[in-house]
Amino acid sequence: MFYSRTLHISLFISAIILFASCGESNEPSQTQERESRELEFVTTVSFGEMETEPVSTIRAALADDDMSRSEGLMDVHTLPSDAGMLFIFDGDEPRSFWMANTPLSLDIIFANSDFEIVRIHRNTPPYSHESIESELPAKYVVEVNAGYTMQHDIREGMMIILED
Numbered sequence: 001m002f003y004s005r006t007l008h009i010s011l012f013i014s015a016i017i018l019f020a021s022c023g024e025s026n027e028p029s030q031t032q033e034r035e036s037r038e039l040e041f042v043t044t045v046s047f048g049e050m051e052t053e054p055v056s057t058i059r060a061a062l063a064d065d066d067m068s069r070s071e072g073l074m075d076v077h078t079l080p081s082d083a084g085m086l087f088i089f090d091g092d093e094p095r096s097f098w099m100a101n102t103p104l105s106l107d108i109i110f111a112n113s114d115f116e117i118v119r120i121h122r123n124t125p126p127y128s129h130e131s132i133e134s135e136l137p138a139k140y141v142v143e144v145n146a147g148y149t150m151q152h153d154i155r156e157g158m159m160i161i162l163e164d
Contacts, residue, residue: 036077045086045142046161047109047117047154054161056152058144060086073143074101084144086162092137099128105146110134111160120149120156 039061046054059082063069069087073079089095092113099106103126110119118136123146134141140160148154 035075037075039076039079039083039085041083043086044163045084047152047158048161049158055154055158056148057082058142058148059083060142062086062088064088072097072102073104073106075103077103079104079145081145081148084142084148087141087143089139089141092139094136095134095138095141097132097141098130099124099126099132102126106143107146107149108132109142109144109149109154109160110136110138111140111142112137113139115140115159115161117154117156117158117160120154122146122149 041059042062043060044057045060046057048054048056059080061083063072063085064087069089072087073085095110097108105126106124108121108124109117111117118138119134121132124132140162142160
């Protein structure tokens with residue numbers, strides 16, 4: 001009888017713990033929110049068609065080493081409308097990004113070593129652990145505020161132009 005009663009109590013406590021953990025969110029609460037990072041915009045990226053004037057230009061923070069690329073826009077809570085982040089990799093490969101610890105919804109633009117935009121993912125969900133794939137090889141990735149590519153009519157097949 002004692003064993004059965006202990007087993008029931010143990011199962012009851014386990015059920016309460018399981019139920020409580022199901023309600024947890026991946027997003028940080030107000031009290032858990034991490035401190036916002038400030039970016040330094042050190043270069044520019046323009047978008048356009050071959051042989052024409054660019055349709056738009058942003059100021060960009062640079063992510064060109066393993067540490068800065070893995071950090072990306074994590075913990076950045078505000079991004080000016082004319083700004084973003086430029087990721088530069090060593091060569092063309094299919095790329096994969098995610099939005100973990102990124103509180104902003106973004107448009108993610110993948111471009112190959114010829115500077116051609118090969119894939120755009122629009123309105124990526126903040127804090128998501130879903131993989132965002134380039135599908136085609138890419139050397140450059142540009143992250144801007146969600147809606148930027150639609151607002152400026154930036155499309156796959158267009159080019160990115162980097163400041164020299």
